[in-house]
Amino acid sequence: MTTTLPSNTAFVLQNQSLPYYGGGELRFRRGVSVAELPVGTVTLLFTDIEGSTRLLQQLGDRYTDVLAQHDRLLRAAVDAHGGRVVDTQGDAFFVAFGRAAGAVTAAVAAHRWPDDAEPRVRMGLHTGEPTSSGGGYVGLDVHRGARICAAGHGGQVLLSDTVRALAGRALPEGVGLRDLGEHRLKDLQQPEHIFQLVIPDLRSEFPAIRTLETHPNNLPAQATPLIGREREIEAARALLLREGVRLVTLTGPGGTGKTRLGLQLAAELLDHFPDGVFFVGLAPISDPSLVASVIAQTLDIREAGGRPAFELLKDALRDKRRLLVLDNFEQILPAAPLVAELLGACPGLKVLVTSRAVLRLSGEHDFAVPPLLLPAQRLLPPLDQLTQYEAVRLFIERAQAAKADFAVTNENAPAVAEICHRLDGLPLAIELAAVHIRLLSPPAILARAWGAGSPC
16 A cells, blocks of 8 residues: 655644744744844744644634634733744744743743633743744754654643753742753754743643653664654654554655654654654664564563574564564565564554565555655745755755855755755755765855756
8 A cells, every 4th residue: 555645734743743943834824024033042932732622622613712812812922022923833833032031931921821711832942043044943943942842741831951041040920940851852862951830820740741751762863853754754653543554664765764754753653652662773684584683682572491583572562552663674575474473463563664665565554755845946936935845955954064154045046956856855865965065065066966067
């Protein structure tokens, strides 16, 4: 079975998804002009309503009025404390402040709901130096702020350590801080020291925040955030959670980002597998007979009594609700029947495979990983809309990591777009090309690699 992506897939913070804020890719309603956005050190506030479907069922016809009231309350708090609404999507807000203290005070004010129909709004704040781009912001600080918000629960306000350092001595009267310790956030390499605002007369006790420590896993830290893939993540996530779906294979040629997408999906699904999510790298092996042993070693299942590794594996997983990510399966395709037998013996197990070819097993769902989105070659969109295309956005972010002052201009934008087209929108190739920005301009990269003096 091949999965086709819906063209209008919505992508929100709800259920731990990570939107891209800025650039208009997700049809955000832009709040301010580029000139009004704070620059330099900026405090970013992310919000969304947890359980909006539950609230809709609870309130019925009143739901629209409650959302409008939430919108007015949040915007009034933002305006009163010097913030600028950068983007919105549904009930989710992305706001920028020039001062951390103003952002914290606005978050507290926005939680003072006037009646019993209070929506469960979660908020995350982070201070950094994001790069302005296309009427929004890009960069690691944006991802970090969004991830902090996604880790919280409805009614909870989480702060990064940079916000605490800047605003900790200027908190609103009666408001305190609770140290939640260091946490690994999905999609980010460095852990974050997270704090919670304790607001008088409001709920202050919550379950453990949703981070990589919440459930057992061995997911490796990622050096850079995933760029784009919002539609693929949402569609593949829904497929894996569908009842009766036990095996999904991410397929595509080398360089399409199957492994990175698989890791991101695994992180997004942690809350759904109480017995853990585990990544099994199969690239180092070419002998199909070793697959069971490699999986067992990854899960720390030790040999006992001379029993075959596969039998020990089945016994260990038989009663577990667990997700296995089997990466780079294409060179050991003869081991596919082992996967089928494992799924048959372990009813709570699901398997996500990355491979250049399908396993050809009954019940397998083939999820083809497409190239990144590209702009039209002949008629480029306006400069402030280029970042809505994933391939271009990936090139920009990786280029800025190599050379901090790199920016797309009217002069180099055609070359950037042409490079992404020449590389067929393949993430790995685009990342490798972007590194050359340290020494070469985009037109020079184009000329050096393809002998092209100008984009065609």
